Amino acid sequence: xxxxxxxxxxxxxxxxxxxxxxxxxxxxxxxxxxxxxxxxxxxxxxxxxxxxxxxxxxxxxxxxxxxxxxxxxxxxxxxxxxxxxxxxxxxxxxxxxxxxxxxxxxxxxxxxxxxxxxxxxxxxxxxxxxxxxxxxxxxxxxxxxxxxxxxxxxxxxxxxxxxxxxxxxxxxxxxxxxxxxxxxxxxxxxxxxxxxxxxxxxxxxxxxxxxxxxxxxxxxxxxxxxxxxxxxxxxxxxxxxxxxxxxxxxx
Numbered sequence: 001x002x003x004x005x006x007x008x009x010x011x012x013x014x015x016x017x018x019x020x021x022x023x024x025x026x027x028x029x030x031x032x033x034x035x036x037x038x039x040x041x042x043x044x045x046x047x048x049x050x051x052x053x054x055x056x057x058x059x060x061x062x063x064x065x066x067x068x069x070x071x072x073x074x075x076x077x078x079x080x081x082x083x084x085x086x087x088x089x090x091x092x093x094x095x096x097x098x099x100x101x102x103x104x105x106x107x108x109x110x111x112x113x114x115x116x117x118x119x120x121x122x123x124x125x126x127x128x129x130x131x132x133x134x135x136x137x138x139x140x141x142x143x144x145x146x147x148x149x150x151x152x153x154x155x156x157x158x159x160x161x162x163x164x165x166x167x168x169x170x171x172x173x174x175x176x177x178x179x180x181x182x183x184x185x186x187x188x189x190x191x192x193x194x195x196x197x198x199x200x201x202x203x204x205x206x207x208x209x210x211x212x213x214x215x216x217x218x219x220x221x222x223x224x225x226x227x228x229x230x231x232x233x234x235x236x237x238x239x240x241x242x243x244x245x246x247x248x249x250x251x
Contacts, residue, residue, distance in 0.1 A: 048121050051112040052133060056200060058210035058223055060140060062247065063106050064196040065207075066226040069243035070103070070236055071190045075183065077101050077235045081157075082179045085172050091164060094175070098157045100235045101182075104226075105151045108140040129203065136199035143192050150185035153178065207247050223247065 081097045089097075113133065116122050122130050156178040160171060167175075207223045227243055230236040 048112065048116045048119060049125065052116060053203075053205055053209055054211065055109060055112040056136065056203065056205045057207055058212075060108055060136075060196065061200050061205065062207060062223040062226045063104075063108065064143075064193040064200070065246045066104065066230065066243055067189050067193040068197060069239045069246055070230065071186055072242075073236045073239040074103065074186045076238075078179050078183050078186075082176060085167070085175050085179075088166065088172075091160075091162075091167055094167060095160060095162060098160055098175075101154065101157055102233050102235065103150060103154060103186075104229050104233075106144075106147055108144040108147070110137045110140045113137040132199050132202040136196055136203065139192050139196045139199070143189065143196070146185060146189045146192065150182065150189065153181045153185055156181075 077097075077100060081094075081101065084094055084097050116133075122133075125133075156174070160167075160175065210223055212222065227240065227247070230240045230243055
């Protein structure tokens with residue numbers, strides 16, 4: 001194999017020309033690497049941003065709208081239980097009223113948001129969007145805690161004995177206390193759900209933004225599941241239409 005020896009530099013002009021060519025090559029290589037990194041970062045920001053949009057549109061957002069629509073039915077049912085207690089209704093009547101009371105139990109997820117924090121992509125988004133996202137997701141832990149507390153408090157209604165004659169004073173007092181505890185639980189959940197809805201509006205995220213994964217047969221994050229849940233609750237029938245309207249308004 002023939003090897004070409006480098007030509008000796010004969011002048012300063014040739015020397016600087018050679019140096020310029022080398023430096024230009026380095027600059028082009030660095031620029032290409034930076035451009036590639038910028039494209040990769042842009043793709044990552046877009047991907048994680050889309051994951052958060054899907055989480056809000058298909059999971060947490062519909063649940064917040066469900067709780068807002070359900071609140072009047074919850075209070076109506078609690079009013080009915082309280083009225084039955086105060087009117088000293090028969091145990092069978094009280095048990096029927098208690099059995100009607102049921103509220104959805106949800107998880108309020110922040111998986112995509114936590115992934116964005118771990119990946120450090122929030123710094124690449126606008127301040128306004130990060131602020132709205134942070135506001136929305138900061139409500140998820142408190143909503144989950146309040147939802148769990150409501151679930152446990154609701155169990156106190158079911159503790160009413162199914163045998164015996166008229167309710168005792170102790171049973172009546174316990175039922176009245178549970179009714180007001182559940183009323184406070186609902187008021188707290190409603191307040192946080194309304195804040196979540198406001199943040200969702202600021203983000204410009206609509207229910208129709210949800211796109212199920214190809215081949216995914218799970219309805220866990222299907223927005224329509226929150227409607228199906230209310231349709232299965234006897235006490236919530238009057239609130240189903242309000243939820244449907246709310247879902248339509250978020251298109």
